[in-house]
Every structure is written in C-alpha cells, then in structure tokens.
Amino acid sequence: MYTDYDVSCKECDVFDGLEMCDNCGYAVCGHPACVSSFPHYKNSVWSVCNSCKEIVLKKFKPYYEKKIEASPETEAVMALLLLSN
Numbered sequence: 369m370y371t372d373y374d375v376s377c378k379e380c381d382v383f384d385g386l387e388m389c390d391n392c393g394y395a396v397c398g399h400p401a402c403v404s405s406f407p408h409y410k411n412s413v414w415s416v417c418n419s420c421k422e423i424v425l426k427k428f429k430p431y432y433e434k435k436i437e438a439s440p441e442t443e444a445v446m447a448l449l450l451l452s453n
Contacts, residue, residue, distance in 0.1 A: 375395040376395065377395060377396050377397035377399075377402055378392075378394040378395060378396055378402075378417050378419065379396060379397070379401070379402035379403070379417055379418055379419065380397060380399065380401070380402050382397050386398050387403060387415045388415070389403070389415060389416055389417040389420055390414050390415055390416060391416050391417070391420035391423065391424055392417065392419070392420050394417060396415065396417045398415075401418070402417065402418060403415050403416065403417055403418065404416050404418065404421050406424075
C-alpha cells in the first residue's frame with residue numbers, strides 16, 4: 369500500500385529508498401546498479417545516484433602525493449629496523 373511516506377529509488381523505482389544522493393537529494397536503494405559510493409572527508413562515504421555520476425566524475429581532480437627524498441641516514445635506520453625484525 370502506497371502512502372505519502374513511502375520513498376522509491378530514483379533509479380529502479382523500488383520502494384526501498386535507504387540512502388540519499390548527495391548531489392541531487394533523491395532517494396536511492398543502495399544497490400550497486402543504482403548508486404556509486406566514494407570516500408569523503410573524515411572517513412565518511414559520499415553516495416551518488418547513477419544519473420548524477422557522470423556530472424560528479426567530471427568534477428574530480430587528480431591527487432598527487434609529494435615524493436619525499438630520504439636522506440642516507442634515514443635509509444640506514446630503516447635498513448637496521450628491517451634487519452631487527
């Protein structure tokens with residue numbers, strides 16, 4: 369029986385909307401065919417419906433880590449630590 373409180377998934381139209389798309393705000397069921405999840409700040413998850421997925425992916429920027437040069441002293445200490453185990 370349908371009531372005003374029932375929420376259906378935007379993608380598959382199943383009345384099981386457990387998550388909310390963080391981009392458009394519509395309900396999604398959480399099935400991998402309907403939603404994609406990405407890591408976010410402070411170990412949270414950012415869920416996006418597949419309709420918004422391409423829009424969001426275009427906004428991603430690559431992340432490059434800085435390579436830190438190790439000094440000879442640091443390499444010697446690391447070698448000793450490895451040998452002690």
